[in-house]
Amino acid sequence: MSTAFDTPTSANPHPAAPDLKWVNSFAGLGADFYTELAPSPLPSPYWVGRNRALARELGLHDQWLESAETLAALTGNQPLAGSRPLASVYAGHQFGVWAGQLGDGRAILLGELETPRGPQEIQLKGAGKTPYSRMGDGRAVLRSSIREFLCSEAMHGLGIATTRALCVTGSDAAVRREEIETAAVVTRTAPSFIRFGHFEHFSYRNKPAQLKALADYVIARFYPDCREARQPYAALLQAVSERTAHMMAAWQAVGFCHGVMNTDNMSILGLTIDYGPFQFLDAFDPGHICNHSDDHGRYAYNKQPNMAYWNLFCLGQALLPLIENQEDALAALESYKTVFPQALQARMRAKLGLPDEHESDGQLIESTFRLLASNKVDYTIFWRRLCGFTAQSGHEPVRDLFFDLESFNAWALQYSERLAPVDIAQKADLMLKSNPKYVLRNHLGEEAIQAAKLKDFSQVDTLLTLLQAPFDEHPGQDSFAGFPPDWASSIAISCSS
Known part of the structure; x- marks a missing residue:
């Protein structure tokens, strides 16, 4: 039998039909961690953008990302055999305030796929309501989906740890935000989408057994060296702190503003996650605020490193029932204060040659x-x-x-x-090799979005090509590396998506 990792044969003409090799290890944690549910279908889906390079890295042949069956599956309209769709529960601090239970309000994890890069979780963002949607509709809109699709690949091209996006599909189904927009679904991938907020949820609810199960799962899957430490959970906190420090140094060096660094948007693997109101700096302003919902500038560019430490401190508090000794937790967090400045200076020296x-x-x-x-x-x-x-x-x-x-x-x-x-x-x-020619400036994303609203996805494709190799010259494409137009400063990016 052909698989999704083989060349399709005449006996099996539909490359989306074969069984994918699913692991579904997160589902093994049990019902306290998620709710199983199917995605909600969207009418008449169409392709907006496809990341063929990532598909090949995942071992998926090109035809798989071309078929009508795959289009339907990655819009949430039909199941992929072997997947186990679920929405996970987590909590978090949002803009410094404890927000309580949150969770995957519009993202549905299909499961973990075995790939040449190791197990990769496949998640549909914008796939409909879940028990954690609160007052939301569970949908994502075209503009934010295109931005995440392009920026996650831009960050990967820059060598910055990130989730990635396999594709974006669209539908003319209406979605109400500040105005009526159309729906889209981003298929995104990562070794894991576990966040600081997952640990906060069980810690604040005084569920030590679930907290321990989650920590043991993360250590076993992603930080196996921590098992040999004197205090494995403190070692986990230190490892996460150091990965986060390297990620933050990379953000600051390239001039990237995340815009919404809540604890529920912080990856336990030190990945850039949840691309909402992000921006790459145009004119250099250390106090630049890219998120128009951030009234007090909590997540301004120059505050991001300290906010990352604040979030790590919250993670440390959540893990304290397992670490037990507060001094061990504080010592683990101290590694951030050492690693971040060293990593940033190393990156800046490289930028200076x-x-x-x-x-x-x-x-x-x-x-x-x-x-x-x-x-x-x-x-x-x-x-x-x-x-x-x-x-x-x-x-x-x-x-x-x-x-x-x-x-x-x-x-x-x-x-x-x-x-x-x-x-x-x-x-x-x-x-x-350290100073990119191309970054995803807001005006470039906006131009691609406006064209996509007219069903012209050529600019999405062009930007994807440039951003996958941002240090190359790309002859004939200098207009994408020029100064932003005057109107770019009027682009307002908020948490609404």
Whole structure:
């Protein structure tokens, strides 16, 4: 019999029909952790975007992502044999306030698929109401689904830990938000979608057996080294803290703003998860707030590292019944304070083309950030142009970005002195691999969304290609790497999706 990992034969012409190799290990935790239910169908679905590169990484042949059967299955209109659809329960702190029980309000986990990359959970986001939808309709709209589809792949292309999206399907079914929009479903993948909030749910409800079962499951599946530690649950907290620190350093270095860093949006695997009101910086503003629902700027760009630690502290509190000793928990959290600055400085040295560490690098990095902020310089374009800067030449394209030339010249002298002993070829190679030419700016996403509303998905496809290889030149596509238009600053992104 053919499987989804084989080439289809004439005896089996429908590549969506064969059995997929499901594991469904999360379902093995028991009914306290989820509610089993089927997705809700949508009428007349159509393809919006397909990530063929990811499909191949998962071992799925190209035809599988072309068929009508797959379209129906990944819209939630028909089951995939062997899957076990469920919505998980979790809790969380939202904008610093305990929100109590939350859960998958519009996401349905189909199960875990065996792939060449190891087991991968397959989840449909926007697949209808669940017991955790609260006042919501369980749906996602086209605009937010396209943004998540493109941005998760953009982050992967940048080398940043993230969930990924296999496809987006659409339907003309009406969905009411601030205005009437149309429905869409994102099929997203990750080794696990478990969040800090899963642990908070059982801890706050005083369910130690379930809390322990969840922690043991996560350790066994994803952090097996922790089992050998003196205190396995403190070791788990430390491992999560360190992964989160590396993720945050990557966000800050590339100028990524998440916008809604609630504990229910924090991955236990240190993955970027739940793309809502995100943004890549245009003009560099350390206090930039990308989420128009964030009235007090809790998740501004420059506050993200501290908010990640705050969330980890909440995770530590949730795990305390298992760790037992508060000192062990605090010691585990301290690793974040060590790893984050080290990881960020390493990334910034690479962006500056500095292969070796020098005691003055911290000062140079800080002066670079201050200069960018005082001149409101475009973040991505600055770093890409800087790739051509040497101690002797290449200053003009970078200088043209600044209005305060005196400050720029002083900084350029400092930078040139640091570059003097560095091999030019080595520096250029390091910088071109560290400073992307293409990021998913808000206006690019908006243009693709407006075209998609007219059933033109070509810009979605083009952006996907560019964002999968953001450090490459892509001849003929420079318009996607230019300055944002004036109207881009008026784009309002909120939690509504």
